[in-house]
Each structure stands twice: as structure tokens, then as C-alpha cells.
Amino acid sequence: MDKLVIQGGSPLSGEVRVSGAKNAALPLMCASLLTGEPVRFSNLPRLKDVTTMLGLLARMGVQVSLDDRLGVELRAERVTEPLAPYDLVKTMRASILVLGPLLARCGEARVSLPGGCAIGLRPVDQHVKGLQQMGAEIRVDQGYIAARAGRLRGARIVADIVTVTGTENLMMAATLAHGTTVLENAAREPEVADLANCLNAMGARIRGAGTDVITIEGVDHLHGTAHAIMPDRIETGTFLAAAAATGGTIRLHGTDGKILDAVLDKLREAGAEVQVEPGVVSLAMRRRPKSVSLRTAPYPAFPTDMQAQFMALDAIAEGTGVITETIFENRFMHALELQRLGADIEISGNTAIVRGAPRLQGATVMATDLRASASLVIAGLVAEGETTVERIYHLDRGYESIEEKLSQLGARIRRVH
Ligand code: UD1
Numbered sequence: 001m002d003k004l005v006i007q008g009g010s011p012l013s014g015e016v017r018v019s020g021a022k023n024a025a026l027p028l029m030c031a032s033l034l035t036g037e038p039v040r041f042s043n044l045p046r047l048k049d050v051t052t053m054l055g056l057l058a059r060m061g062v063q064v065s066l067d068d069r070l071g072v073e074l075r076a077e078r079v080t081e082p083l084a085p086y087d088l089v090k091t092m093r094a095s096i097l098v099l100g101p102l103l104a105r106c107g108e109a110r111v112s113l114p115g116g117c118a119i120g121l122r123p124v125d126q127h128v129k130g131l132q133q134m135g136a137e138i139r140v141d142q143g144y145i146a147a148r149a150g151r152l153r154g155a156r157i158v159a160d161i162v163t164v165t166g167t168e169n170l171m172m173a174a175t176l177a178h179g180t181t182v183l184e185n186a187a188r189e190p191e192v193a194d195l196a197n198c199l200n201a202m203g204a205r206i207r208g209a210g211t212d213v214i215t216i217e218g219v220d221h222l223h224g225t226a227h228a229i230m231p232d233r234i235e236t237g238t239f240l241a242a243a244a245a246t247g248g249t250i251r252l253h254g255t256d257g258k259i260l261d262a263v264l265d266k267l268r269e270a271g272a273e274v275q276v277e278p279g280v281v282s283l284a285m286r287r288r289p290k291s292v293s294l295r296t297a298p299y300p301a302f303p304t305d306m307q308a309q310f311m312a313l314d315a316i317a318e319g320t321g322v323i324t325e326t327i328f329e330n331r332f333m334h335a336l337e338l339q340r341l342g343a344d345i346e347i348s349g350n351t352a353i354v355r356g357a358p359r360l361q362g363a364t365v366m367a368t369d370l371r372a373s374a375s376l377v378i379a380g381l382v383a384e385g386e387t388t389v390e391r392i393y394h395l396d397r398g399y400e401s402i403e404e405k406l407s408q409l410g411a412r413i414r415r416v417h
Pocket of ligand 1 (some may be wrong): 094125165
């Protein structure tokens with residue numbers, strides 16, 4: 001298994017290009033199931049999760065042609081097998097995103113339940129409830145969600161909790177339903193709006209994406225289109241947090257500062273100078289960071305996917321930061337590993353109290369999930385001496401060429417096979 005070996009202590013400095021967003025690419029690729037015509041995506045991030053999704057779609061009969069310029073064309077002329085098997089769903093929970101499109105296009109779907117997940121239970125009851133309200137018959141059979149429907153019917157669906165992939169699944173299903181669907185308490189994440197823009201370019205009639213009420217008038221067919229995947233706000237935030245922690249100066253291009261307000265505010269509070277220009281975000285940190293307290297919540301509040309990286313930042317900051325995680329239970333596994341590097345973190349329920357230490361010491365640590373891995377890399381960049389991050393297959397799921405991009409910014413980091 002690959003590891004990353006990091007010699008800490010160099011401030012990040014320079015420019016790097018941000019990739020397309022993983023959490024936009026995955027639902028967008030699933031949207032191709034809704035039409036027999038080709039859908040072309042540019043700015044596709046080269047990630048393990050993207051490869052897994054392409055494999056899943058190809059298994060269902062979707063023709064996949066990749067080009068070497070971060071583009072892919074997907075053509076679901078015929079869906080031969082509307083099935084997402086356990087071996088794929090267990091590695092990537094976002095596979096649940098095929099459920100809505102398959103049901104709308106084929107009238108049936110079998111999607112494995114995701115099973116246990118390291119960062120919480122993450123049930124899919126809201127996806128199921130919404131589809132049932134649209135007329136689907138759904139049962140759980142041998143660990144699979146088995147769904148059937150004639151043409152789905154528009155419905156008013158009020159989510160009990162805000163769910164990102166749940167909103168996306170129902171929005172995709174509703175595009176081909178008979179009548180109008182209204183999704184209330186919908187997720188407002190920019191990735192939901194990116195998906196709606198692409199669906200509208202395919203002929204869907206969606207209004208309100210990016211707000212908590214989304215209205216979808218069903219149409220009879222969707223057609224092909226070309227769509228550029230939005231930039232990855234979590235990759236952007238991760239590099240900015242890494243630069244802030246190391247006392248660096250960086251400029252990120254191919255990104256969008258407007259979708260990162262909560263994160264940029266916290267970086268400024270930590271003492272960073274942050275500048276936003278069209279397509280570019282720059283950061284300079286000229287002092288030891290100050291601790292920041294934060295609470296994760298659905299967009300536009302502070303994202304849970306940036307919580308671990310800010311815990312690493314607080315670990316070396318001046319003062320004490322209180323971090324509250326409200327989205328996922330059990331999302332503090334990185335705290336134990338950060339402690340191995342010398343961080344002073346006390347966990348009580350869903351709150352972590354982080355007392356900033358003047359320095360961290362390199363050690364061997366183990367990545368436990370995608371964003372936890374990123375926090376360990378940030379801590380390793382700051383720690384004195386050598387840090388080895390094991391099990392980095394989690395990082396490869398969501399960060400494109402992270403060691404190459406960090407090396408480009410002057411970090412001493414290498415991958416060991
Ligand atoms: C998406 C993101 C993930 C991010 C998360 C929260 C993708 C591919 N992944 O995941 O990176 O961390 O949003 O911003 O976009 N829940 C239920 N029932 C449901 C669905 C969700 O109880 O039917 C709960 C979950 O257990 C969790 C919360 O709702 O506690 C939010 O989950 P959700 O927004 O659905 O996360 P994902 O869409 O899986």
C-alpha cells in the first residue's frame with residue numbers, strides 16, 4: 001500500500017491549479033443515465049472515485065470515452081443492467097446517486113445498501129422516502145434497495161434533514177417524472193446547482209437549485225449536452241489551510257472564491273490575508289495562526305469536509321479552538337492521529353477542544369478517511385522531522401495528484417510504493 005513521506009517545515013509557496021469538484025463530478029456522471037444521447041464533461045478530476053463511478057456506469061452499459069484533456073463522453077444509449085453491486089457501493093457511497101436516474105429512465109433499479117461507513121451511519125432513508133412519494137415501490141432485499149416504478153409522478157417532498165446526495169438523487173429522478181416536484185429543505189450546496197445547470201442544458205426544467213426549495217417540472221425526454229465541471233471548493237480549502245498552517249503564500253487558479261465564504265472567513269480570522277479575484281484565490285500567512293472555533297453545518301455554513309483540515313491548523317495555532325461537528329457522528333478519528341504528532345486535543349461528544357501547540361513532531365500516522373488524511377498531510381507539512389502517512393488510498397479517492405501539487409508548492413513530500 002502506498003504511503004506519503006513528508007519532511008515538515010517548509011512554508012508552501014507558489015501557484016497551483018485546482019481540479020474539478022469530485023462532489024459535482026459524481027452526480028453529473030450519473031445524470032448521463034437520463035438520456036440516450038452523449039453527454040460530455042470537461043474539467044473531470046482524475047480521482048479514484050471518478051474511476052469507480054465510470055466503472056459502475058460502464059457495467060450498466062454506458063459507453064465511456066475518455067480523452068487526455070480531462071474530458072469524458074458518456075453515452076447511455078441502452079442501460080443493460082440497472083444494478084449497483086455491493087463491491088462498488090461499499091468503496092464509494094456516492095454510488096447511491098444512480099438510484100434516481102435508473103428508476104426514472106428504466107423503471108427499475110437494484111442498488112446495494114452502502115453498509116457500515118467509517119464516518120457514521122449515513123442512512124439513505126431520505127432518498128428512499130422521496131422516491132416512494134414519487135410513486136416508486138421500494139423494498140430491501142438481501143442488502144439491496146430494489147426499486148420499481150411506472151413513470152414517476154411529481155410530488156411535494158419535505159426532507160427531514162438536509163442531504164446533498166439525497167437532494168441530487170430526487171432532483172434527477174424528478175426531471176423525467178409526470179408533473180411537478182417540489183423539494184423542500186433541499187441542500188443548497190453549489191454542487192447541487194452545478195448539477196441543475198447541466199440538467200437544464202439537457203432540457204430539464206429546474207428552478208431554485210442553490211436555495212432550499214427546488215421546483216422541477218417533469219419533461220418527456222432529456223438530450224445530450226456539454227458541461228464544464230465546477231472547481232473543487234474542498235480541494236481549494238485544503239490547500240489554503242495547508243498554506244496557512246505552514247506560514248506560506250500561495251495562489252490557486254481554476255477555482256472560485258465565491259463558493260468558499262465560510263472557509264475564507266475562518267482563514268482570515270486565523271490571521272491569513274486572503275484575496276479573491278475571478279478564478280483565483282490567494283493566501284498569505286505572515287504570523288503564527290490564531291486558533292479559530294467553528295461549527296460544521298450544511299452550506300453556506302462551514303463544511304464538514306473542511307473540519308479535519310482546520311483541526312490540524314488549530315493544532316499549531318496560538319490559543320484554543322473549539323470545533324463542533326454537527327453533520328456526521330464519529331468524524332473525529334483524525335484527532336487521535338494528530339495527537340501522535342503532538343497535538344493537544346480533547347474530545348467530548350461532537351466537540352473537540354484543540355489547544356494549539358507551538359510545534360508538532362513527525363511520526364507515522366494512519367489515514368482513516370478522505371478528509372482525515374488531508375489533515376494528517378497538513379500536520380505533516382508543519383511537524384518537525386519526518387511524517388509518514390499510511391493508507392493514503394483514501395486521499396487518492398478525492399485529491400488529484402496531491403503530492404505533485406504540494407511539491408509544486410515547495411513541500412518536501414514523496415509517495416512510497
Ligand atoms: C455529501 C458529500 C460529502 C459531504 C456530505 C455533507 C458527495 C458525493 N458527498 O455526502 O463529501 O461530507 O455531503 O456535506 O456529495 N442522512 C440521513 N438520511 C439520508 C441521507 C443522509 O440521515 O437519507 C444524514 C447522514 O447520515 C448525515 C447527514 O444526513 O448525517 C448529511 O448527509 P448527506 O448530506 O446525505 O451526505 P452525502 O450526500 O452522503
